[in-house]
Amino acid sequence: MINLRIPASPAADDTVAAGQNVKFAARDVNVHYGNKHAIRGIDIDILENEVVAFIGPSGCGKSTFLRCLNRMNDTLDGCKVSGDIRLDGEDIYSPSVDVVHLRARVGMVFQKPNPFPKSIYDNVAYGPRIHGLCASQDELDATVERSLRGAGLWNEVKDRLADPGNGLSGGQQQRLCIARAIAVEPEVILMDEPCSALDPIATGLVEQLIDELRRRYTIVIVTHNMQQAARVSQKTAFFHLGDLAEFGETEAIFTNPRDERTQGYITGRYG
């Protein structure tokens, strides 16, 4: 008898060439907050144009590890990151790395939409301006439009670009933050529970956007919503007490996890 493993799920859009280049390679990554060992020896490869979901109970280290990927932990007092994290083979913790440039390459969207207290236009134009990405006003206008279109927001805001960004609905604000992130042409977008403050309709729009964005970007998403992880990601990583307990094809993780801790967590037999 031939035994077949549950096949890997096909890509959401088979016309998208599956990027097989390793975008992020992390080896033996440890994070300490003072005496607390928050992340323990994480090894993971994140492939280009993939959506990878990080799941796990609160305090498991998933957001801490996510923030290691664009050095957001650098600003935290008492936080020490060790190990090796490479973006396209380049050590992102090398002293020669420009962190501002790194964060342009690896953008981030947070749990709570956080538009700047500026107009919709200026929210999106902010990054290209400070990074000097546009040579003219026309080019900047085109970048703002392209970014808002990319975030699926253009049709809703094109007639009121001068209105304040924080006057939009929660879902629109989150898509505005995504537009702001993609305006600087990042390679990777990190999302830390981007839909936790959104209603199901706004969540659906963001999930559809994630599916579209992965044609151009690599996306890493932290989520507490396992159905969301199952819906949007190709790979899922389960973190537990600072360990990467299991990492694999999303379909396999949610139908036949290998690790008992994963099994317990995703079936609700936790604690």
Add this chain to the structure above:
Amino acid sequence: MNQEHTVKSFDAALAKLDRALARMGGAVESQLADALEALDRRDPQLAGGIAERDSEIDRDEQSINLDCVRLLALRQPMATDLRTIMSVYKTTGHLERMGDHAAGFARRAQEIITRPPLAETAGVLHLGKMAQEAVRQALDAFIDRDCDKAEAVHRRDDEVDALYNQLFRDITAAMSREPSAIAVATPLLFMAKSLERIADQAADIAQTVLFMVRGEMPGVNPVKLANNNFSVISTKNQPSSPATDGVIGQESDE
């Protein structure tokens, strides 16, 4: 791993599914046992009541499947829970088919026990014992989540097929020898086929158990090309009977 769900009512709902499936399986086992006994004891009254019980089994299938759909919608199960619910859903379908086959067997038994018996009836009863054992073991494997038992059911399915093929040859040979036996032999062939299908369904349940427990889909059995067609007769240069032409195998749901 903690075996209980944090939400206890989910455990209760899953346990209820298991109990309902065990009850449905028991009803099918009893239907099959009575059908075989009716043939063995040549009891038309017993045979006559069996088909009526089939609607109960159909209702069980619908009710259990609705519970599965409800759990899928309300609990959004993952991993073992997802596989368990899908396996229950699939297994009710197999049991329902077994019930149909047992009912068909009983109807034909009722028809042939008014006529002189064929010697091959003993072989059909033996095939019935093997099918019964396969059903019992498959249901035990399901309830106990026992892969060893499930694999045993799978292995023994080849023996069932071998006996069925032997019976097919014997019964068709009897038809050729004695055309007056056709009126009994033809239904008897269908009855043997029903038993072989019941054992097949049991093997499918066993396969489902392996998926449920291990999360791996056992390989698909290739389409059977057993010697249960008319080429057997023609290769022996024996004339085929008009009464059986194009009939055997039509009932097959392979």
